[in-house]
Amino acid sequence: xxxxxxxxxxxxxxxxxxxxxxxxxxxxxxxxxxxxxxxxxxxxxxxxxxxxxxxxxxxxxxxxxxxxxxxxxxxxxxxxxxxxxxxxxxxxxxxxxxxxxxxxxxxxxxxxxxxxxxxxxxxxxxxxxxxxxxxxxxxxxxxxxxxxxxxxxxxxxxxxxxxxxxxxxxxxxxxxxxxxxxxxxxxxxxxxxxxxxxxxxxxxxxxxxxxxxxxxxxxxxxxxxxxxxxxxxxxxxxxxxxxxxxxxxxxxxxxxxxxxxxxxxxxxxxxxxxxxxxxxxxxxxxxxxxxxxxxxxxxxxxxxxxxxxxxxxxxxxxxxxxxxxxxxxxxxxxxxxxxxxxxxxxxxxxxxxxxxxxxxxxxxxxxxxxxxxxxxxxxxxxxxxxxxxxxxxxxxxxxxxxxxxxxxxxxxxxxxxxxxxxxxxxxxxxxxxxxxxxxxxxxxxxxxxxxxxx
Amino acid sequence: xxxxxxxxxxxxxxxxxxxxxxxxxxxxxxxxxxxxxxxxxxxxxxxxxxxxxxxxxxxxxxxxxxxxxxxxxxxxxxxxxxxxxxxxxxxxxxxxxxxxxxxxxxxxxxxxxxxxxxxxxxxxxxxxxxxxxxxxxxxxxxxxxxxxxxxxxxxxxxxxxxxxxxxxxxxxxxxxxxxxxxxxxxxxxxxxxxxxxxxxxxxxxxxxxxxxxxxxxxxxxxxxxxxxxxxxxxxxxxxxxxxxxxxxxxxxxxxxxxxxxxxxxxxxxxxxxxxxxxxxxxxxxxxxxxxxxxxxxxxxxxxxxxxxxxxxxxxxxxxxxxxxxxxxxxxxxxxxxxxxxxxxxxxxxxxxxxxxxxxxxxxxxxxxxxxxxxxxxxxxxxxxxxxxxxxxxxxxxxxxxxxxxxxxxxxxxxxxxxxxxxxxxxxxxxxxxxxxxxxxxxxxxxxxxxxxxxxxxxxxxxxxxxxxxxxxxxxxxxxxxxxxxxxxxxxx
Ligand SMILES: Cc1cc2nc3c(=O)[nH]c(=O)nc-3n(C[C@H](O)[C@H](O)[C@H](O)COP(=O)(O)OP(=O)(O)OC[C@H]3O[C@@H](n4cnc5c(N)ncnc54)[C@H](O)[C@@H]3O)c2cc1C
Ligand code: SF4
Ligand code: SF4
Numbered sequence: 001x002x003x004x005x006x007x008x009x010x011x012x013x014x015x016x017x018x019x020x021x022x023x024x025x026x027x028x029x030x031x032x033x034x035x036x037x038x039x040x041x042x043x044x045x046x047x048x049x050x051x052x053x054x055x056x057x058x059x060x061x062x063x064x065x066x067x068x069x070x071x072x073x074x075x076x077x078x079x080x081x082x083x084x085x086x087x088x089x090x091x092x093x094x095x096x097x098x099x100x101x102x103x104x105x106x107x108x109x110x111x112x113x114x115x116x117x118x119x120x121x122x123x124x125x126x127x128x129x130x131x132x133x134x135x136x137x138x139x140x141x142x143x144x145x146x147x148x149x150x151x152x153x154x155x156x157x158x159x160x161x162x163x164x165x166x167x168x169x170x171x172x173x174x175x176x177x178x179x180x181x182x183x184x185x186x187x188x189x190x191x192x193x194x195x196x197x198x199x200x201x202x203x204x205x206x207x208x209x210x211x212x213x214x215x216x217x218x219x220x221x222x223x224x225x226x227x228x229x230x231x232x233x234x235x236x237x238x239x240x241x242x243x244x245x246x247x248x249x250x251x252x253x254x255x256x257x258x259x260x261x262x263x264x265x266x267x268x269x270x271x272x273x274x275x276x277x278x279x280x281x282x283x284x285x286x287x288x289x290x291x292x293x294x295x296x297x298x299x300x301x302x303x304x305x306x307x308x309x310x311x312x313x314x315x316x317x318x319x320x321x322x323x324x325x326x327x328x329x330x331x332x333x334x335x336x337x338x339x340x341x342x343x344x345x346x347x348x349x350x351x352x353x354x355x356x357x358x359x360x361x362x363x364x365x366x367x368x369x370x371x372x373x374x375x376x377x378x379x380x381x382x383x384x385x386x387x388x389x390x391x392x393x394x395x396x397x398x399x400x401x402x403x404x405x406x407x408x409x410x411x412x413x414x415x416x417x418x419x420x421x422x423x424x425x426x427x428x429x430x431x432x433x434x435x436x437x438x439x440x441x442x443x444x445x446x447x448x449x450x451x452x453x454x
Numbered sequence: 455x456x457x458x459x460x461x462x463x464x465x466x467x468x469x470x471x472x473x474x475x476x477x478x479x480x481x482x483x484x485x486x487x488x489x490x491x492x493x494x495x496x497x498x499x500x501x502x503x504x505x506x507x508x509x510x511x512x513x514x515x516x517x518x519x520x521x522x523x524x525x526x527x528x529x530x531x532x533x534x535x536x537x538x539x540x541x542x543x544x545x546x547x548x549x550x551x552x553x554x555x556x557x558x559x560x561x562x563x564x565x566x567x568x569x570x571x572x573x574x575x576x577x578x579x580x581x582x583x584x585x586x587x588x589x590x591x592x593x594x595x596x597x598x599x600x601x602x603x604x605x606x607x608x609x610x611x612x613x614x615x616x617x618x619x620x621x622x623x624x625x626x627x628x629x630x631x632x633x634x635x636x637x638x639x640x641x642x643x644x645x646x647x648x649x650x651x652x653x654x655x656x657x658x659x660x661x662x663x664x665x666x667x668x669x670x671x672x673x674x675x676x677x678x679x680x681x682x683x684x685x686x687x688x689x690x691x692x693x694x695x696x697x698x699x700x701x702x703x704x705x706x707x708x709x710x711x712x713x714x715x716x717x718x719x720x721x722x723x724x725x726x727x728x729x730x731x732x733x734x735x736x737x738x739x740x741x742x743x744x745x746x747x748x749x750x751x752x753x754x755x756x757x758x759x760x761x762x763x764x765x766x767x768x769x770x771x772x773x774x775x776x777x778x779x780x781x782x783x784x785x786x787x788x789x790x791x792x793x794x795x796x797x798x799x800x801x802x803x804x805x806x807x808x809x810x811x812x813x814x815x816x817x818x819x820x821x822x823x824x825x826x827x828x829x830x831x832x833x834x835x836x837x838x839x840x841x842x843x844x845x846x847x848x849x850x851x852x853x854x855x856x857x858x859x860x861x862x863x864x865x866x867x868x869x870x871x872x873x874x875x876x877x878x879x880x881x882x883x884x885x886x887x888x889x890x891x892x893x894x895x896x897x898x899x900x901x902x903x904x905x906x907x908x909x910x911x912x913x914x915x916x917x918x919x920x921x922x923x924x925x926x927x928x929x930x931x932x933x934x935x936x937x938x939x940x941x942x943x944x945x946x
Contacts, residue, residue: 036798037794039537040538040790041538041603042599042791045578055479055556056490056537057486061489061492066488076484081484081485100727101727102727102794103794
């Protein structure tokens with residue numbers, strides 16, 4: 001059932017612009033997916049870019065119409081508006097979750113971007129820089145850690161404070177980007193080097209995806225995650241040989257780099273003794289769950305990809321569904337929960353994190369308005385589309401702080417960096433905390449109470 | 455097709471439009487316009503028509519200026535809301551300027567004493583209701599598309615919705631309108647009292663699908679939020695049993711806020727999409743909402759449950775929590791879209807039969823499916839006898855569209871013969887303009903055309919809509935009527 005041009009198109013009475021380039025090759029947006037859209041418009045109110053612009057071309061339905069027009073040869077792949085819209089999209093997948101017809105929008109936009117990247121001499125310069133970054137830095141965890149170590153030096157030596165104060169970055173147009181640089185962890189998490197045995201009755205073995213940003217900027221979140229899992233009866237391993245999940249490359253249209261990352265991870269996680277592959281980064285988990293689509297045309301890997309994709313769980317989903325065997329200690333704090341797009345929309349996980357929060361005694365959850373509206377981080381979107389990104393961040397922070405909660409709980413490193421940077425630049429004290437860190441604190445509180453009782 | 459403006463005139467026009475609404479709110483490039491080729495109707499209805507230029511004004515004053523510019527260039531003007539219309543109403547069938555109203559979302563006034571609000575037409579139906587809810591009111595018309603569709607679209611199509619069984623359709627909730635007329639003037643019709651002496655111009659404009667004027671503000675009626683709400687779900691072994699239960703409920707003197715039916719095919723699609731808790735083994739379900747005083751709601755709930763059981767219901771369930779009720783409604787309100795999972799294309803008919811004729815009408819729909827080899831899903835406002843058979847097809851299959859359109863026509867003719875109407879609530883637009891001559895006489899149509907001409911003598915406001923093809927100057931397609939009369943299908 002692949003892409004025949006519909007009859008009616010030939011009969012179309014509209015004078016068409018000259019079309020020179022269209023989709024081609026096996027990575028073209030699948031016709032069956034385009035065709036599932038019945039243009040009902042139910043996705044419009046869910047879409048952040050539509051919400052802010054209120055114009056059809058910046059809506060999911062509009063983007064699908066554009067992709068369809070290119071697929072049918074009525075619009076050029078190189079059309080500047082088409083390209084703008086493919087990149088203004090956050091790939092937050094809110095439209096997918098809202099769509100009654102089950103349109104797999106993510107597959108469409110990712111394939112469309114790959115087509116643009118493959119065809120586009122105009123963006124070559126940007127593209128090659130991007131590809132160098134993806135393949136060079138994100139493509140190898142060792143190199144990513146090395147690059148990150150340089151960054152850590154920059155932060156620790158006080159150079160950061162100096163550069164920030166000097167206004168140097170602002171002058172070269174990098175201020176916003178620099179503000180996004182994470183405070184790096186003291187000790188990175190290196191796959192294969194750490195292990196946490198199950199406490200109490202052993203319930204299984206989980207393999208943790210270390211990832212790139214998480215393993216360096218948020219290594220402590222990993223350790224917290226591992227402690228929470230082990231306290232609940234799971235052996236936690238971090239298999240060697242794994243690397244970046246590939247999401248950043250895939251979202252930018254570099255499918256080959258994404259496939260290389262996927263193959264490495266599939267090999268790393270293939271041991272049958274692993275009961276579940278657990279991710280604490282919503283974006284990585286979502287990408288791994290789609291390895292089967294990514295490698296569908298690769299006969300050597302398609303089957304293995306399907307098997308691993310089926311084992312991937314977000315850590316909140318995993319813990320809530322398995323049930324906590326150890327009750328957390330009390331935390332008398334007010335929190336609000338921010339739903340990462342790639343958790344709530346791409347993986348449809350919304351109930352489980354709230355169940356975990358509800359399991360912490362004395363914790364008070366105050367829901368924020370529009371919790372599931374993108375914060376504007378979206379991988380490297382904040383670097384490429386600063387205007388839309390900061391408008392969404394403003395909206396997110398206004399919603400979050402309107403609750404008066406002391407802590408914003410999240411479950412994705414990109415969102416956490418984005419919100420923390422936004423709060424810092426406003427001088428607001430609200431803390432941004434990963435849900436596993438919070439649970440880990442609650443268990444630690446338990447230990448303190450126990451120690452006091454003795 | 456699009457107007458014959460030369461490139462220089464066109465670019466001058468675009469700069470003038472940009473000066474009025476701002477450059478960011480004008481689209482004239484290929485991709486910027488391609489997205490307006492559609493509304494929610496099938497492309498067999500919408501065709502492939504592009505506006506010359508699209509603008510997104512921010513205020514009534516800007517709309518006035520845009521309209522005057524169009525008049526000066528003799529260009530058609532078409533208003534568009536969210537583009538969820540199912541009859542092609544928002545398509546720029548003769549090109550011209552498309553005025554997209556989605557940026558005009560302000561609420562100017564909420565008057566609790568006189569029970570009205572003054573609102574801009576681009577506001578989304580549900581956003582309006584949610585805002586009013588904070589003061590204990592809501593806007594009663596609730597098309598299933600209410601999360602998306604705009605108040606302006608509701609007014610132009612005189613839209614209905616599940617709750618219109620009890621509360622009435624949009625026209626019952628519009629007290630007055632601010633409109634830009636085809637003369638280019640801005641004026642108010644109607645007012646807070648809802649009573650007008652002389653012509654009821656508000657009534658004329660509601661339902662006129664943008665052919666008589668562009669609404670720039672609406673004075674809407676505030677309805678008090680009911681004290682109690684109950685939602686019941688009943689499963690039946692056949693559509694027939696469910697239809698009889700509907701009549702029995704109404705005959706028992708209960709007026710539910712809504713009374714909706716879905717068949718097995720629809721239920722399977724809805725459950726695949728959202729897991730709402732509908733029984734997938736039922737041949738039909740009724741979703742009944744009751745509202746009002748707590749005692750009455752409880753009492754009526756028992757009557758409804760009893761009537762359902764008397765008519766073979768295999769299960770009756772009360773949705774007790776708000777979350778459970780919302781989930782059932784999410785399923786019902788998303789139902790059309792979920793059917794997109796079953797086939798690449800669908801054609802949705804919107805017709806009405808008297809409620810008592812529901813069982814034979816549904817039987818006829820079943821027959822049509824067999825005769826034209828079509829899968830047909832049914833999800834509709836049973837309480838009003840407003841059918842929505844949804845015919846599934848794949849446009850790439852040779853002859854499929856033809857079979858669908860023929861089946862649609864056959865159904866329309868059946869419903870009219872049964873004493874019904876060509877459109878329940880989705881409007882005439884481009885879809886049903888030729889069907890209009892099935893239920894109106896030449897004189898009726900001539901009177902309507904007279905009204906249209908007195909508003910819009912130059913025929914620039916949403917042309918090619920409502921009136922049958924070839925009817926532009928009062929010439930009805932009499933041949934078609936005569937042939938139908940011969941076939942005994944035409945009812946005067
Ligand atoms: C899944 C689905 C479910 C639906 N359920 C229902 C239902 O239950 N009941 C129902 O009645 N309809 C239903 N509809 C049809 C549709 O949603 C309604 O007709 C709705 O009112 C259209 O609103 P819109 O903003 O999308 O208008 P559009 O489709 O953009 O426009 C519709 C018409 O309104 C005119 N218009 C828009 N704004 C203005 C204005 N400011 N001034 C003058 N004219 C204007 C346009 O020119 C056009 O003729 C459904 C549609 C879908 C896709
Ligand atoms: S909700 Fe789904 S089917 Fe409807 S317009 Fe959006 S993508 Fe298309
Ligand atoms: S992925 Fe997000 S930004 Fe992109 S179209 Fe869908 S909802 Fe809009």
